[in-house]
Amino acid sequence: AQRVTQPEKLLSVFKGAPVELKCNYSYSGSPELFWYVQYSRQRLQLLLRHISRESIKGFTADLNKGETSFHLKKPFAQEEDSAMYYCALSAQGAQKLVFGQGTRLTINP
Amino acid sequence: KAGVTQTPRYLIKTRGQQVTLSCSPISGHRSVSWYQQTPGQGLQFLFEYFSETQRNKGNFPGRFSGRQFSNSRSEMNVSTLELGDSALYLCASSLGQESNQPQHFGDGTRLSIL
Numbered sequence: 001a002q003r004v005t006q007p008e009k010l011l012s013v014f015k016g017a018p019v020e021l022k023c024n025y026s027y028s029g030s031p032e033l034f035w036y037v038q039y040s041r042q043r044l045q046l047l048l049r050h051i052s053r054e055s056i057k058g059f060t061a062d063l064n065k066g067e068t069s070f071h072l073k074k075p076f077a078q079e080e081d082s083a084m085y086y087c088a089l090s091a092q093g094a095q096k097l098v099f100g101q102g103t104r105l106t107i108n109p
Numbered sequence: 110k111a112g113v114t115q116t117p118r119y120l121i122k123t124r125g126q127q128v129t130l131s132c133s134p135i136s137g138h139r140s141v142s143w144y145q146q147t148p149g150q151g152l153q154f155l156f157e158y159f160s161e162t163q164r165n166k167g168n169f170p171g172r173f174s175g176r177q178f179s180n181s182r183s184e185m186n187v188s189t190l191e192l193g194d195s196a197l198y199l200c201a202s203s204l205g206q207e208s209n210q211p212q213h214f215g216d217g218t219r220l221s222i223l
Contacts, residue, residue: 032209043112044199044214051209086152095140095206096165099152 002027004089006100013077014108021072021103023061023087032090033070034097035061039083047072047085057081077107111135113215115200121221127188130218134181134202140164141183142212143175146197155198158183159206187220195222 003026013019025031035047048056050063050070061072070087087100114133122128134141142165143155154167158177175185181202187194197219201212 034211036214043216046211046213049209049211090209093207094165095142095157095159095203095210095212096154096167097142097144097152097201097212098154099144101151 002031002089002091002098004087004098004100006085006087006103008103009101010104010106012106012108015079016076019074019077019081019105019107021085021087021105023070023072023100025068025070025087025089027068027089027091029092032092033061033063034088034090035059035070035072036086036088036099037083038086044086079107079109081105082107113200113202113213115198115215115218117218118216119219119221121223122190123223124190124192126190127186128190128220129184129186130198130200130220132183132185132200132202132215134183134200135213138202138204138213139181140203140206140210140212141177141181142201142203143183143185144199144201145169146199146217147195152199155185164206190222192222194220196220 005024033050037047038044086102088097140159142157157165177183197217199217201214203210203212
């Protein structure tokens with residue numbers, strides 16, 4: 001079975017501090033992993049995916065197959081990063097996304 | 110390009126009724142997926158359609174069904190509504206059926222069952 005775990009429901013950091021949102025997954029094959037973000041009053045949108053290995057809005061995420069993790073990191077948090085973040089997994093050959101429960105990130109001024 | 114459009118935005122129904130929700134994908138996108146979002150269960154996959162064929166189905170009762178038309182627009186139907194069906198229903202579209210294709214979400218239809 002596929003499962004995504006985001007252990008922190010709430011995370012609060014100060015502006016300028018580093019931030020790390022944790023994501024662990026369970027899947028026997030080679031997964032496709034994504035981070036989606038939902039800002040206040042906006043629709044759910046893709047932040048980044050592991051296959052593209054890029055940095056979006058200063059965020060990066062590295063797939064660690066040994067630890068089955070895909071943590072999201074940013075070295076210096078900004079107030080506009082406050083949002084709900086979802087980690088999601090897609091099994092090979094399928095468009096079905098399995099989401100974690102989400103982490104609400106709050107950046108304090 | 111216009112984003113994914115879902116109609117209606119809000120819907121109020123009573124138990125036992127049925128409801129149809131509509132989704133227009135981004136132009137050129139051929140895959141449409143549906144998700145249910147509730148405070149308790151989070152985001153859960155309902156089903157996915159590609160080229161008018163259901164390719165994947167989540168763990169929901171048969172009261173939940175869907176279809177896709179030749180222009181890629183999709184509808185989902187819920188029959189014999191129950192109180193627990195109250196949720197935000199999200200539609201997402203993507204270019205193709207490959208698992209690494211990102212999905213683009215609509216604003217959702219908020220369904221309330223009285």
